[in-house]
Amino acid sequence: MSFLPAISIIALLAMLPVLISLRASMIEGGTDFAAACAVASAATLFMMLSAFPTLQPLSLIGFVFLAGACLLVLCGFHHALGVQRRTSTSLVAAASMAFVALLIAAFGAMSTTLHALSVIGIAAAFVLIIAVCSQHRRQAPGPIERLCVIACVATGCSTLLAVTVFSPAAHATASVSPAPVSWDFACAVMRWNFYLPALFLGVILMIQNRVITELKTTIARDELTGALSRRALLDLGQRALTTSLARQQPVSFLLLDLDYFKQINDRYGHAVGDAALGHFAGTVATCLTGRGTLGRIGGEEFGIVLPNCTEDAAFTLAEEIGRVVRDTPIGRFDRPIRLTVSIGLAEAVPGDTISDIMIRADMALYDAKADGRDRCTIAGRFQPDASARALAAAAAQMRAADSRSFEPRLLRDTG
Numbered sequence: 001m002s003f004l005p006a007i008s009i010i011a012l013l014a015m016l017p018v019l020i021s022l023r024a025s026m027i028e029g030g031t032d033f034a035a036a037c038a039v040a041s042a043a044t045l046f047m048m049l050s051a052f053p054t055l056q057p058l059s060l061i062g063f064v065f066l067a068g069a070c071l072l073v074l075c076g077f078h079h080a081l082g083v084q085r086r087t088s089t090s091l092v093a094a095a096s097m098a099f100v101a102l103l104i105a106a107f108g109a110m111s112t113t114l115h116a117l118s119v120i121g122i123a124a125a126f127v128l129i130i131a132v133c134s135q136h137r138r139q140a141p142g143p144i145e146r147l148c149v150i151a152c153v154a155t156g157c158s159t160l161l162a163v164t165v166f167s168p169a170a171h172a173t174a175s176v177s178p179a180p181v182s183w184d185f186a187c188a189v190m191r192w193n194f195y196l197p198a199l200f201l202g203v204i205l206m207i208q209n210r211v212i213t214e215l216k217t218t219i220a221r222d223e224l225t226g227a228l229s230r231r232a233l234l235d236l237g238q239r240a241l242t243t244s245l246a247r248q249q250p251v252s253f254l255l256l257d258l259d260y261f262k263q264i265n266d267r268y269g270h271a272v273g274d275a276a277l278g279h280f281a282g283t284v285a286t287c288l289t290g291r292g293t294l295g296r297i298g299g300e301e302f303g304i305v306l307p308n309c310t311e312d313a314a315f316t317l318a319e320e321i322g323r324v325v326r327d328t329p330i331g332r333f334d335r336p337i338r339l340t341v342s343i344g345l346a347e348a349v350p351g352d353t354i355s356d357i358m359i360r361a362d363m364a365l366y367d368a369k370a371d372g373r374d375r376c377t378i379a380g381r382f383q384p385d386a387s388a389r390a391l392a393a394a395a396a397q398m399r400a401a402d403s404r405s406f407e408p409r410l411l412r413d414t415g
Contacts, residue, residue, distance in 0.1 A: 005044050005047060005048035006048065009041055011197040012040055012196065015200045015204060016034065016041065018204055019200065019203070019204065020034045022207045022211070028079040029076035029077065029079035029080035030076075030080075030207065032073070032076030033073070033080075033203050036073045036200075037069075037196075037200050040065075040200075042062075043069055045062075046059070046061050047062035047063075047066075047164075050062060066161065070157035070160065070161065073157060074093055074150070074157065076203070080207075081149060081150070083147075088147060088150075092147055092151050092154050093150075093154040099155070100159055100162050103117065104162060114162075114166060117162050117163055118159065120155065121158075121159030121160055121163070124151075124159070125156045125195055127152050128149060129205075131149050131152065153199075160196070219231075222295075224277055224278060224296075225277050225281035226282070226285075227302060229295065229296065230297050233297070233305065234354055236293055236295075236305060237303070237354040237357075240293075241348055241352065241353070241357070243307075244307050244348070245350060245352070249308045250347060250348070251306065251307055251309065251348040252313070253304065253305060253347075254303065254306065254314060254318055254321075254343055255297070255302075255303055255344040255346075255362055255365045256302040256304065256343050257301050257302075257341065257342050257343075258277070258301075258302075259341060259342055259373045261300035264337065275330060276337065279328075279330040280325065280339060281294065283325055283328050284302065284304070284325070286324075287320055288317075291309065291317065292306040292307070292309065292317075293305045310347065314345050315376060318345055321341065321343065322343065322376060325339050326338065326374065342368040342369050342373045342374065343365065343375070343376040344360075344361040344362060344366070344377055345361060345378045345379060346360035346361040346378075346379040364378060
């Protein structure tokens with residue numbers, strides 16, 4: 001009896017706890033993959049034991065288990081890829097099995113045919129692993145991509161079953177050594193069931209990539225408004241600033257503050273305040289139309305990074321944002337609430353960091369608030385030092401105190 005199936009069993013059993021733990025990641029198909037791994041372990045064990053002459057009937061049980069594992073793998077990919085129609089997966093699987101059957105019928109179950117099937121199966125597995133490992137790069141793979149992945153799975157599983165049935169190992173007797181003397185590496189891989197461990201490794205990588213992508217998306221996005229989080233905006237802004245300054249292209253930054261937001265919370269409740277933030281972020285994002293990236297700095301403050309945008313162009317955009325926000329009230333039952341926004345604008349100069357440009361925009365925003373709100377003010381071109389940073393922090397505190405002390409006279413109903 002060869003020890004090679006034992007290696008496959010150990011690999012499958014090592015992956016089984018990982019697949020079971022990843023099942024809790026809420027990725028569709030996780031349960032199918034975990035069950036397939038357990039069934040494949042049992043199938044390989046039965047086939048290994050069938051090498052003993054007295055236990056040869058176990059090979060049939062092993063083949064049935066192997067077929068069940070392949071079916072579970074196919075169902076797992078069907079669910080994980082979000083294939084809408086089950087008939088599509090069934091047709092692709094049937095076509096793959098028909099191709100393998102025609103190949104065997106045309107050339108017979110000769111060693112050359114089995115060699116070709118083994119190579120086809122390993123090639124399908126190779127393409128499949130590349131595909132599943134790159135799934136995190138696309139949030140929603142297209143229908144053609146989904147069917148291609150399903151086709152690779154079905155082709156690999158069909159060739160695995162065919163090689164298992166027609167290989168000499170399946171009909172080994174005491175006088176015939178099961179050792180792969182005349183078989184190349186491809187046949188040995190398929191014959192001793194190393195295909196499924198490699199496939200499950202790709203599945204584990206696919207699920208991990210999806211989980212990591214979802215976590216990155218959750219971290220990078222503000223849950224309430226859908227805008228980028230502060231950290232994500234600063235990271236993106238610094239990259240855009242470094243790239244644009246290296247290419248001698250302009251970069252501008254807008255710091256937006258929703259006017260009298262505390263009065264909205266006090267007068268209408270925090271639920272309406274949250275709705276106002278979401279409405280405001282959606283309105284601003286519509287105005288941007290790909291010209292910049294919106295992020296939430298904190299509270300009712302938002303930032304916009306504008307690559308390849310001059311100060312004049314940024315001011316025009318800020319005026320447009322102020323007008324659209326002013327003309328797009330948020331509905332509250334039958335009494336819409338008008339919103340206004342104050343904006344500080346700063347253009348990057350050589351040597352700036354994203355913190356420097358934000359400080360200048362923050363001081364310009366304070367000037368906009370002091371001048372009566374609902375306007376955009378352009379920052380002066382100076383390099384922030386320690387005193388400027390302290391002044392910017394003081395300006396933010398004064399805006400907060402000013403917002404609490406003013407009567408909500410600019411917050412008025414349209415009805």
